[in-house]
Amino acid sequence: MLSSIGEIGLNHYLILSAALFCIGMFGVLMRKNALVILMSIELMLNAVNISFVAFSRYQNNLDGFVMVFFVMAVAAAEAAVGLALAVAIFKRFREINIRFFEHLKG
Amino acid sequence: MEKIWIAILLLSPLLGAMINGFRFRSQNYRLAGSIATICVGISFFASVALFSKLLGMPVESRFFNVSFFDWIQVGSLSVPMAFLVDPISIVMMLIITGVGSLIHLFSIGYMSHDERPAKYFSYLNFFIFNMLLLVMGENLLIMFIGWEGVGLCSYLLIGFWFTDKEKAAAGMKAFITNRIGDAGLLLGIFLLFLMVGSLSFSDINSAGLSEDTGWGMLTLALLALFVGATGKSAQIPLYVWLPDAMAGPTPVSALIHAATMVTAGIYMIVRLNPIFILSPNAMFVIALVGALTAFFAASMGILQWDIKKILAYSTVSQLGYMFLALGVGAFTAGIFHVMTHAFFKALMFLGSGSVIHAMHEEQDIRKMGGLKKYMPITHWTFVMGWLAIIGTPFLSGFFSKDEILWMSVHSPRGSWLLWLIGFITAGMTAFYMTRLMTLTFWGKSRVPKDVHPHESPISMTLPLIVLAVLSVFGGWLGVPHGVSSLLPGHIPHLLEVWFGDLIAPIPGLGKANYALEYSLMAMSVLLAAGSAFAAYKLYTEKESLLAAWVQKAKGLHNLVANKYFVDEFYHARIIRPCVEMSKALWEFVDVGFIDKITYIVSNAFQDLAKAVRMTQNGNLQRYALYILAGLFVSLSFVVWG
Amino acid sequence: MTEAISFYLIQFIILASALAVVLVPNPIYSAISLAVSMTGIAALFFSLEAYFIAGVQLVVYAGAVMVLFVMVVMLFDLKKEKRAFSRGTLSRVLKTTLSVLIFSMIAGALSMSFSELGSGDSIAKEDITRSIKELSALLYTKYVFAFEALAILLVMVIVGAIALAKAKGGTHAK
Incomplete structure (x- = not known):
């Protein structure tokens, strides 16, 4: 279990990461505003980054850091494209609601 | 050698049928007729060649049995694509190709006023091919x-x-x-x-x-x-x-x-x-x-x-x-x-x-x-x-x-x-x-x-x-x-x-x-x-x-x-009952029974599809929920499985 | 002991601001909370002695990405939303329970595996200072192809973002 309060181990970081991930996931599922959904996605990515860094740190291996670096770059790219889409949607509907992405409906 | 002759004999009318078949719109009855007649003529000469070969052979082995390839091989049934040229079939072959080529020649004049001579000659050549298959088949x-x-x-x-x-x-x-x-x-x-x-x-x-x-x-x-x-x-x-x-x-x-x-x-x-x-x-x-x-x-x-x-x-x-x-x-x-x-x-x-x-x-x-x-x-x-x-x-x-x-x-x-x-x-x-x-x-x-x-x-x-x-x-x-x-x-x-x-x-x-x-x-x-x-x-x-x-x-x-009223008899006693029976089968068995069963099945599938379609409502967050549910189930397997 | 205190503090900041991102109805507050959360994560990296990553986190996330978000929020002139959450009681309940369930499952699995290993905490942190030099050497040797691919990706994103933002009405143009 969470052993002694005073000592911070790998599991603490991992649980923090899981909590952050689930919070982001909750946002993605629940919010109507596309912008907030994008922010929630950033939260999820950061949660993953935390576990990467923690693992890397506790394994004495730099590969995790490199992975974090890549994740950050991809996340930035994703944010740019997502925001561009949001701008396009806003131009069309004057509102930024996930409902307007529903044209895939069969 | 006789294999080649037999191949020529069979394929020549087929070739003629294909040539005339591909140019079936042609109105040129002379060209169409000439192609057809020459093709059958070639077959006739091949028949004559085979006939003279047969003549020169001893009586007890006077036949060619030529197999081109295995056609059907199922269990004990084995059917080769084989052709038999013996005294009986050569007589028929000579009649078919000989009389056939004369009739092809005659047709050139007879069909001179027709609108579709190429089609006609194509059919006629195809007939010769099939007739040769019939008499030569082993x-x-x-x-x-x-x-x-x-x-x-x-x-x-x-x-x-x-x-x-x-x-x-x-x-x-x-x-x-x-x-x-x-x-x-x-x-x-x-x-x-x-x-x-x-x-x-x-x-x-x-x-x-x-x-x-x-x-x-x-x-x-x-x-x-x-x-x-x-x-x-x-x-x-x-x-x-x-x-x-x-x-x-x-x-x-x-x-x-x-x-x-x-x-x-x-x-x-x-x-x-x-x-x-x-x-x-x-x-x-x-x-x-x-x-x-x-x-x-x-x-x-x-x-x-x-x-x-x-x-x-x-x-x-x-x-x-x-x-x-x-x-x-x-x-x-x-x-x-x-x-x-x-x-x-x-x-x-x-x-x-x-x-x-x-x-x-x-x-x-x-x-x-x-x-x-x-x-x-x-x-x-x-x-x-x-x-x-x-x-x-x-x-x-x-x-x-x-x-x-x-x-x-x-x-x-x-x-x-x-x-x-x-x-x-x-x-x-x-x-x-x-x-x-x-x-x-x-x-x-x-x-x-x-x-x-x-x-x-x-x-x-x-x-x-x-x-x-x-x-x-x-x-x-x-x-x-x-x-x-x-x-x-x-x-x-x-x-x-x-x-x-x-x-x-x-x-x-x-x-x-x-x-x-x-x-x-x-x-x-x-x-x-x-x-x-x-x-x-x-x-x-x-x-x-x-x-x-x-x-x-x-x-x-x-x-x-009135030809002993045979046609009328057939019509009244065989064709009419057949038609009536088919009608009854159509109306009662097909429409009343078979169609209904198929409708039940198809309707069931339609209803099912409607139900399933509800899940595909285009709501992105609903889709995300499905992914999450899948993740949950697979994680459950990892943790408790 | 100081380490533990700072960890719990940072953890509290991160989680609280993350919850704020998700729960606050006004998008501009969400954005600010996100920035706080990012900064907290940077601090966490710092405490893990991943200085380079912490710096990048600050520059890229708390800097560039957040600026982008705030710009867009400002551009749209968004107000506090009357209905910030999507409709459907059943699906709301389902989504919430599933999120909580998954979290508890991961947490449970983690604690169980660590207690079974019995040495979860005993893995001592290596005391090697992570030099930026070492990291960049790795980036330019082992991961050089991924790095190049990343460059191409970024170029494509720039072009795509501009094209998307410039499009007048997209596929539904009148």
Whole structure:
């Protein structure tokens, strides 16, 4: 279990990461505003980054850091494209609601 | 080497059919006709080459059995794409390609005014290809392909002028009637396979089946095969399609419905003669059906007014003779008559085509008469055919027909009753053919004023002349013993010698009684001469007497003139009930039952699809929820699994 | 002990601001909370002695990405939303329970596996200073292809973002 309060181990970081991930996931599922959904996605990515860094740190291996670096770059790219889409949607509907992405409906 | 010849022989007409088939819109009848004729001509030369090869081989191994590839390999069934060229099939091949090329040549002139000559020649070449498959196939299955193929071509060519509804219907009638026969043929093939375990002719013929004097499996199989033969060769009860088949172009009638296709049934029985001889009952049925067909068809021919219909009934009647011959075991005589009949009937059909062409598509002989002076070549060649069919001594029909009549008495399988029917039929044949000649070529002209008959071009008269020569001299291949003794140096029954032991001998055949043979011959000659003379007199001078007779026997005349109401009977008792039953099945079983079941099933699927569609509502977050649910389930497996 | 205190403090900041991102109805507050959360994560990296990553986190996330978000929010002139959450009671309940369930499952699995290993905490942090030099050497040798691919990706994103933002009405243009 969470052993002694005073000592911070790998599991603490991992649980923090899981909590952050689930919070982001909750946002993605629940919010109507596309912008907030994008922010929630950033939260999820950061949660993953935390576990990467923690693992890397506790394994004495730099590969995790490199992975974090890549994740950050991809996340930035994703944010740019997502925001561009949001701008396009806003131009069309004057509102930024996930409902307007529903044209895939069969 | 012979493999190449056989390939050329088969593929040349197919190639012609494809060439003309691809340019089917062409109106150039000369080009289309030349291609087709040359292709069949090549086949003819290949046949001649094979024939000369066969001649040079020793008697006991006088055949080519060539296998190109394995076609079907299923369990114990093995069907190679194999072809058999032996004395029996080479005779048929020579007839098909020889007479066929003459008729192709004739068609060039005949179809000169047609809109779709390329299509016509394509069909005609395809027919030759299929007919060659039929006679050359080494097993029943390849024969069956050819059998169906010629049926298809026959259908296409009968209904060639399909814009005329009646002609299209005639094509369908031929096709459907043939299907009934083909079902019997297939059944026969199945039964034979069950008994022998092979479809190859050589296996079947040498399977050593035991004689079946009762009504056992073998007799059943043979009768089923015979049902197929009655369909293709127009015997009672399936003969009704052949007179209607005259709706097609006349050269087609000559080639398919007189010379070649309709003899397929006879060829099939001859091919299988060693097993047919084993069943006296089946043989008796064949002989009886043949004799009755010969008789009734001849009687119907007497009262027809359409020149082609008369020849059609004559064909049915002559085919009946051939089956009579087969039924009494005289297989050689049957093939002999196939050959001579191919010559003189093709000749007369082409002659009638020439007449019809000259009369601007008029077929009613009441509107002809006195055509002798307008078309001398057609007339004289037609006379040769006429003399041959009525049995004028020393012409081809004389030898073959009298051989059949003689064998129907002489063979232990025959009887005097069969002879009597054949004998009376011979008299009727002479009568109706003379009537045809008299009304068409001789006597007063009844040609309408606006029609100017003319002699046909050389491409049409040349085949007539060749066929006339063959009709006159073709009979010398089968001179009976009696006559040959008068001609030193001429081998009797050349055809029988040629076939050798391919034809099973009739068990218990006694020695020929020459005196009886001569007297029967003389009787039939006298009868033919008498009835021919009577017909000539009646239709030239004593027409009032004829009218009085018709008046007296009004009932009988009506019956015969309406072809014994067979078509009406079939329509009322077979076709109508079939239609009614199909309607009932359609309305109650199909619509009321089967459709409902399928609707239940399809509706269930539709409802299910509607339910499933609810999940695909386009809501992105709902989709994310599904992903999450999937993640949850798979994680559960990892954690608790 | 100081380490533990700082960890719990940072953890509290991160989680609280993350919850604020998700729960606050006004998008501009969400954005600010996100920035706080990012900064907290950077601090966490710092405490893990991943200095380079912490710096990048600050520059890229708290700097560039957040600026982008705030710019867009400003551009849209968004107000507090009357209905910030999507509709459907059933699906809301489902989504919430599933999120909580998954979290508890991961946490449970983690604690169980660490207690079974029995040495979860005993893995001592290596005391090696992570030099930026070492990291960049790795980036330019072992991961050089991924690095190049990343460059191409970024170029494509720039082009795509401009094209998307410039499109007038997209596929539904009138």
